[in-house]
Amino acid sequence: MTKNAPEQKVKKRRPRTCVGCGEESPKRELLRVVRTPEGIVCYDPTGKANGRGAYVCARRECIEAAKKRRSFARALNREVPDELFDELLKRCAADE
């Protein structure tokens, strides 16, 4: 408990859980989807965009599970366009 530890730092250490399989993963293995303050849901390649984020593993099965179960829509309280899933799938194909 040093006086140099700002509260914000603690908040950022929430575990990042995949909406597809429900497992926690290190941040870089997850793709971030963000709902911007304007209410637009999009893929966030930087992982730093403003807004509410949800995560999915960079794995086809997790992305497809998330799509089927509308996990992002529930996590972000906003409908998610099919194109977003296409983008995520493209992203995980590029990593393999």
Ligand SMILES: [Zn+2]
């Ligand atoms: Zn997963």
